[in-house]
Amino acid sequence: xxxxxxxxxxxxxxxxxxxxxxxxxxxxxxxxxxxxxxxxxxxxxxxxxxxxxxxxxxxxxxxxxxxxxxxxxxxxxxxxxxxxxxxxxxxxxxxxxxxxxxxxxxxxxxxxxxxxxxxxxxxxxxxxxxxxxxxxxxxxxxxxxxxxxxxxxxxxxxxxxxxxxxxxxxxxxxxxxxxxxxxxxxxxxxxxxxxxxxxxxxxxxxxxxxxxxxxxxxxxxxxxxxxxxxxxxxxxxxxxxxxxxxxxxxxxxxxxxxxxxxxxxxxxxxxxxxxxxxxxxxxxxxxxxxxx
Numbered sequence: 001x002x003x004x005x006x007x008x009x010x011x012x013x014x015x016x017x018x019x020x021x022x023x024x025x026x027x028x029x030x031x032x033x034x035x036x037x038x039x040x041x042x043x044x045x046x047x048x049x050x051x052x053x054x055x056x057x058x059x060x061x062x063x064x065x066x067x068x069x070x071x072x073x074x075x076x077x078x079x080x081x082x083x084x085x086x087x088x089x090x091x092x093x094x095x096x097x098x099x100x101x102x103x104x105x106x107x108x109x110x111x112x113x114x115x116x117x118x119x120x121x122x123x124x125x126x127x128x129x130x131x132x133x134x135x136x137x138x139x140x141x142x143x144x145x146x147x148x149x150x151x152x153x154x155x156x157x158x159x160x161x162x163x164x165x166x167x168x169x170x171x172x173x174x175x176x177x178x179x180x181x182x183x184x185x186x187x188x189x190x191x192x193x194x195x196x197x198x199x200x201x202x203x204x205x206x207x208x209x210x211x212x213x214x215x216x217x218x219x220x221x222x223x224x225x226x227x228x229x230x231x232x233x234x235x236x237x238x239x240x241x242x243x244x245x246x247x248x249x250x251x252x253x254x255x256x257x258x259x260x261x262x263x264x265x266x267x268x269x270x271x272x273x274x275x276x277x278x279x280x281x282x283x284x285x286x287x288x289x290x291x292x
Contacts, residue, residue, distance in 0.1 A: 004231040005055045005085045006213040011225040014185035015193070018056055019177040019213045019220075020234070022048040025087060026163055027171040028236035032275050035094040037165045038111045039074060043091045044163035045108065045141035046079040048176040050089070051234055053145075054081025056178070057122065065121040068144065070136045072113025073099075077141075080273075086237035088273040106165070112139035118148055142176070149180065156181040156190050160220065162203030173207040177220055196222025238274035245269050245278045246288060254292050260285050 005020040026044035029035070035043060046066055054064040060083055068077040075092025099107040114136045122130040132152045137143045142161040149157035161176035179193055200206060200219040211219070217226060248269070249257065260267055261282050269278045280288075 002233045003235065004213065005052060005234055006217070006231045007055070007229045008214075008217055008226045009229075010221065011227055014182055014189055015221060015224065016056075016180045016182060017177065017217050017221060017226065018052050019217050020048060020052055020055075020085070020175055021207065021213065022051065022174040022176070022234075023171050023207075025051065025234070025236045026174040029089060030169075030171060032236075032273075033090060033094045035091060036096055036098060037169055038099045038106050038108065039091050039094045039096055040165055040169070040171065041106045041163040042068075042074055042077055042108045042111050042141065043079075043089055043094075044171065044174050045161040045176070046077050047087050047089050047236070048161050048163075048174060049141060049145045049159060049178075050079035050081040051085040051087040052176065052178050053120075054083060054087065055085035055232060055234070057083060057124075059083055059124050062125055063121075063123040065119075065123075066145070067119045067121070068112055068136070068139075068141070069116040069119070070113030070139045071115035072111050072139060073097075074111045074113075077112060082237070082239075084232055085234040087234065088236060088238045090272050108141060109139035112136070112141070114139045118144045120148055120152070145178075149178075153180070155183065156185075156193075158193065158197055158220075160197065160203050162205075162207065164204040164208060173204055175207050175213075175216075176203055177216060179220065192222045192224070193220075196220050196224075238271060238276070240271040240274060240276060242278055245271070246280075249280065249285070249288055250292065254289065257285055257289050257292075261289065 008017045050066045073096045079089035081087040101107045117133045119133045145159040157180045163174040164172040166172040
């Protein structure tokens, strides 16, 4: 079943909510990058959060980038979403050893680390993108996205994420939710949402139990009356093309490209998001040089 994003609003107009299933997205990322279980969980959470934020932004041709640099063994974890929520990403060190808090519970926080920043880049189709950073709270991804939303958008928010890795290392379930109180919302709603989130339990437990996205959002909002919008199907999607790779080669500069031509060997450029390899022969590099 394709992954979906479902947006909703409480009927009183005070709470904006979004939830998604991301099992197919995370499994695609796992197979592309050959991630170990802990890396799968970390990258999967980042992809899920980024997808929801991209969809919530609703800027045509806009994008959202999340970059986690916490000093942990995973290195950089990066995800990029388009305006619909189609997303791509990578982790710098995908083959790290298994890290667990206890048997069966992956320690994403230790893998990401907390000595660093979450940087969020929002392309709003203006002259310059909006760039904001917050110190990492726990490295667990969801906590850090929550902290960013609270600090950058100045409104109470909550982000819950989950990736359950099966015994064969494939992704069993994955998904998440984001809740935001709109300006002027009564303070009492914060307590109600906190109670709802606590009572709902983990995202993976809800998805593994077969809850729909509507049911998930009703649980985390403590049974508030919700108006649902049409769901959006999303996927792992990379926009790399040979032309874009050529533009990257141009950025190397004349001197380095000339050196490649003189060596007389083909070069291969690999996309960091989808691992597609693009081969360029010396005559093709010479053609790029001519464009300069």
